[in-house]
Amino acid sequence: EIVLTQSPGTLSLSPGERATLSCRASQSVNSSYLAWYQQKPGQAPRLLIYGASSRATGIPDRFSGRGSGTDFTLSISGLEPEDFAVYYCQQYGSSLWTFGQGTQVEVK
Amino acid sequence: HLQLQESGPGLVKPSETLSLTCTVSGVSISGSSYYWGWIRQSPGKGLEWIGSVYYTGSSYSNSSLKSRVSIFVDTSTNQFSLKLSSVTAADTALYYCAASLASYCVGVSCYGWFDPWGQGTLVIVSS
Numbered sequence: 001e002i003v004l005t006q007s008p009g010t011l012s013l014s015p016g017e018r019a020t021l022s023c024r025a026s027q028s029v030n031s032s033y034l035a036w037y038q039q040k041p042g043q044a045p046r047l048l049i050y051g052a053s054s055r056a057t058g059i060p061d062r063f064s065g066r067g068s069g070t071d072f073t074l075s076i077s078g079l080e081p082e083d084f085a086v087y088y089c090q091q092y093g094s095s096l097w098t099f100g101q102g103t104q105v106e107v108k
Numbered sequence: 109h110l111q112l113q114e115s116g117p118g119l120v121k122p123s124e125t126l127s128l129t130c131t132v133s134g135v136s137i138s139g140s141s142y143y144w145g146w147i148r149q150s151p152g153k154g155l156e157w158i159g160s161v162y163y164t165g166s167s168y169s170n171s172s173l174k175s176r177v178s179i180f181v182d183t184s185t186n187q188f189s190l191k192l193s194s195v196t197a198a199d200t201a202l203y204y205c206a207a208s209l210a211s212y213c214v215g216v217s218c219y220g221w222f223d224p225w226g227q228g229t230l231v232i233v234s235s
Contacts, residue, residue: 047221090222092219092221095217096170097157
């Protein structure tokens with residue numbers, strides 16, 4: 001099983017600031033098969049990024065993903081009020097899909 | 109516009125079988141390239157993939173749950189379902205259904221990201 005560890009657990013930032021979220025895998029993720037999701041209270045997760053760096057349909061370009069192997073990053077350039085939420089990474093490069101434990105981006 | 113909606117009992121007794129159904133709208137289960145999955149979310153274990161199924165009925169699941177999980181499709185009603193047997197309090201969670209497109213396949217098992225998700229349904233296991 002590939003364990004995904006996200007850091008930090010909580011990120012306290014102000015609107016307009018840049019957020020950098022990390023997702024580290026316990027072993028290499030095949031072909032960068034990694035996705036990022038955003039979840040707001042009372043809502044299902046929403047796909048942001050797939051294939052480590054491809055934005056899903058309708059996702060603003062302030063969201064960007066990068067990385068390969070075991071280290072992946074989600075960046076949000078210029079936080080908007082609606083971006084304060086919990087973010088999860090997920091790997092689908094092995095036969096057992098796994099998720100990270102999440103990073104909460106909160107208003108400072 | 110693809111949408112999914114979970115339904116089923118919100119309360120299940122320990123040792124019984126949890127049964128949930130996901131109704132798909134906006135696309136035909138049998139006419140699309142999607143794989144249909146179940147994921148659950150609990151405070152203790154976070155997000156956990158349960159299993160997935162293709163319209164042909166071919167299914168695959170999380171090895172940690174495999175012996176208790178059954179996932180199947182009903183193309184006539186455009187639904188797919190989850191059965192989880194011998195439940196305990198540890199199975200209390202918010203259960204989501206979701207669609208995935210295959211990034212790659214190993215035999216009949218295909219893997220990809222989840223998009224979209226249903227709104228989720230809370231299942232509590234308690235006597």
